[in-house]
């Protein structure tokens with residue numbers, strides 16, 4: 001292996017989202033000299049928190065899944081020694097779904113969840129057990145058989161009652177931004193098994209604690225993290241990456257470049273349109289990003305007996321038509337969507353509410369932000385917490401424009417590419433074939449979404465690189 005110059009890196013990672021940080025920690029732990037360059041002034045991407053006066057809000061992600069004993073997030077955090085740095089609690093139930101006629105909850109005890117569903121849908125007694133068993137112990141062959149299926153196709157295989165299908169799929173509008181008729185069966189199954197059947201984990205002090213702990217560990221392992229550091233170019237020569245440019249043109253040489261930022265930015269802006277293959281250009285133009293979100297952040301003063309259980313995600317839907325809800329969300333029609341996800345913080349000081357929302361111009365959101373915020377508050381008052389307004393001390397909102405501005409995710413997409421069957425594990429994103437030593441990590445790879453999904457992708461991208469490095473003598477940071 002050629003010895004790089006004194007200030008060269010083995011790997012530069014563009015972006016300190018959870019996936020970039022996990023990937024960086026694994027590479028640094030193996031002895032590589034790694035830099036993570038993050039454009040924002042704090043690490044975390046969609047997994048950050050912010051303060052307004054005495055209120056602390058999680059900006060986007062507010063809990064995570066896949067943390068049971070053999071779960072992927074648990075494995076990665078244990079490998080990296082993160083679990084000792086953050087106090088992680090599980091809400092129980094993690095999620096409750098409420099429609100006009102039914103309420104079901106997802107408990108830590110799976111049997112309690114099964115019995116809860118059975119009490120509401122006794123005629124689906126056997127199917128409920130079989131469905132959850134399938135999700136928890138999937139046969140890998142059944143997933144390859146389901147490759148082109150939608151989640152609706154999968155639900156139809158198990159259940160006759162349309163109501164139970166709606167209750168199982170309603171949270172996926174928020175967890176994946178799609179109705180079951182459009183969501184891949186594989187992704188839908190993963191979301192239910194990782195986010196609902198093993199979800200609701202959160203650091204006691206808020207989600208910022210996760211990227212902060214990963215950043216601290218990364219630095220202990222010898223990694224270098226530069227914040228407020230925008231990468232403006234990926235330097236490539238004769239089909240091989242040479243490093244990245246930051247700010248106005250400083251070149252940071254590196255043997256590997258790993259992009260944690262969105263795929264369109266990576267290929268079209270950072271690498272350059274003329275450097276990528278026609279086929280990839282076509283994919284980037286035709287593929288659909290996932291839905292963005294509108295988020296209401298409410299700081300509370302006082303309590304109400306109608307407040308939900310702290311830490312539990314409440315999925316409320318006033319009807320049973322998920323395609324209609326999705327259609328309204330795409331139009332920015334918060335009222336027509338007919339629902340929301342609501343979460344009271346553990347210390348009962350803040351409430352956040354989410355609805356899927358379209359990426360529209362700054363002008364549109366400037367004109368509609370306040371209206372959308374008031375509409376959500378009114379809906380919560382009418383359906384969940386009467387007289388909520390009396391408890392609100394502070395209120396603000398994030399639109400899809402806000403999400404894009406802080407993370408540079410294309411169109412403020414919440415989960416990378418939309419999780420449809422045709423956009424599942426698309427080749428060419430994680431490891432583009434036409435440029436050597438460029439990799440992607442994170443939710444734009446089409447290989448994982450949400451905190452647990454991108455943790456897995458970060459781990460996997462690092463392993464691919466480390467397998468390439470195997471046998472070579474590399475830097476050692478002890």
Ligand SMILES: Cc1cc2nc3c(=O)[nH]c(=O)nc-3n(C[C@H](O)[C@H](O)[C@H](O)COP(=O)(O)OP(=O)(O)OC[C@H]3O[C@@H](n4cnc5c(N)ncnc54)[C@H](O)[C@@H]3O)c2cc1C
Pocket residue numbers: 014015016017018019020037038039040043044045046047059060061062063064065229230231232260261262265293295354403406407408409413414415416441442443444449450451452454
């Ligand atoms: C409103 C909302 C709620 C959500 N709730 C949950 C939840 O409760 N649980 C859950 O598991 N998932 C949730 N998700 C999804 C989850 O947050 C994401 O899938 C995940 O955090 C994505 O991580 P990532 O590392 O792939 O990318 P990101 O978090 O997008 O990180 C990318 C990073 O790259 C940086 N960057 C971009 N361009 C550049 C550049 N040119 N130079 C330097 N840095 C750059 C960005 O600033 C950012 O820090 C939610 C998403 C949203 C939007």
